[in-house]
Amino acid sequence: MIAGNEHKIFENRMFVGKTENRNDPVLYSSSNLELTADQSENERVDLGAEVLDGVRLSESIVNFKEVKSFDDFNIVVNGLIIDSEFSKYLQMKYYELCCSQNSFLHENLLEGLNCKLVAGVIAETINIADAIRAAKLTTSHDSFLTWDKTLKSFEGLGMKVGFLCARLEQLMNLLTKSRRYKEAKLEQANANEEKQKLEEKLAEVTQTLSRLDREIGSFDQENADDLEALFQEVANAPW
Template sequence: MHGNVKENTIACYTKYGQISDHNQIDREVLHLEVPDAIRVSESVIPFEEVSCFENFMVTVGGSIINAEISKHHLIKYYELCRSQNSFLHEHILEPLNSNLVAGVISETVNLSDVIRAGKITTSECDFLTWDKTLQASEILDMNVGFLRARLDKLASLASKSKLNREAILARDQAVKDLITLEAKFLRAKEVINRLHLEIETLNTSSENLEAMFKEVAKAPW
């Protein structure tokens, strides 16, 4: 009897922790043979122990949900987690179903791509929309603070750039207005000088004209 128990009890170590019976071994084999299925994790591996993408397991409520996230998003999410040296969803509120968590993760990845591809001309409205989306994830305790910080810095730089562009446009318009005013001033000055000369000329001959006028007026019939 004791011999049979000994025969049926096998202890081994896997990436999910120590397994000490056939049922657990069968589950472990199932995990390895069916990578695209939602699996039950025996233990959550701290991110510090995740050495590569192949070891990266997104666990929610004891279930590995890698299969619910596209390969592209999963790779990008791994890179984000690695940048922070932690699972970004580690403290996400419970109980949230795996579909919702997978959606939050995918949306986080999408926004990280959008942020990295941002342009200095991006509108303030877009920045606000992206931040509200990240804020919603943060309310669920998704670690997206570093993304919001980056977004806030970019929004600030974009705002300064917009103000700078507007100031340049206003200055250029003022320069154009000044050139127009200067041209008008020069034309007005020319007119003034011409009229001044005419007035001086008329003033110089006015006495002669008056004498001639009187002479003509008093001339005998």
């Protein structure tokens, strides 16, 4: 019953595609997580990996500390080994992620979740981890928000993805600083241009004032009185 409800949470969610050799990872829509886990044969061939035979029972519960190499690594959910849900490529990528945290990232997932759903969560976690590694300063902010929202929903199910969320937060902070720096540089350039225009205008006005001061200074008060008397004389002169 839990599996069915949890599965609905992820329907129509945006998921990231495989990001190798991309400057800006592209988002695509998925109707459900099972499509991510249950890949087509063509997709599996593209990854250049063979897929193991079907799901099988696990003989015992393995602590990650007992995993010494990839050969010892199995993805166990509800007592079932679900390695067959993944290509070798995805298994190796997940193994590397687990090694980085020295634990199975899915070990605290809610009990009773459908194996297909868990496989989809794991596969999407791998995709997002790859997307984070491939991210650039030119990557859209919406992409970061989508990855963060998806990871937070996985974390709510018990997936150990806090380290990916922390990396995303660091990158988003750096992205914000980078974009603010570019905005500040542009504002600075515009302000300097406006300042130059004002300085040129001030120099022009100052030059005009200096000219007028010289011109006015050439007339003393006596000359000014003489001009007024001369004006009246000319004005009143007979025709």
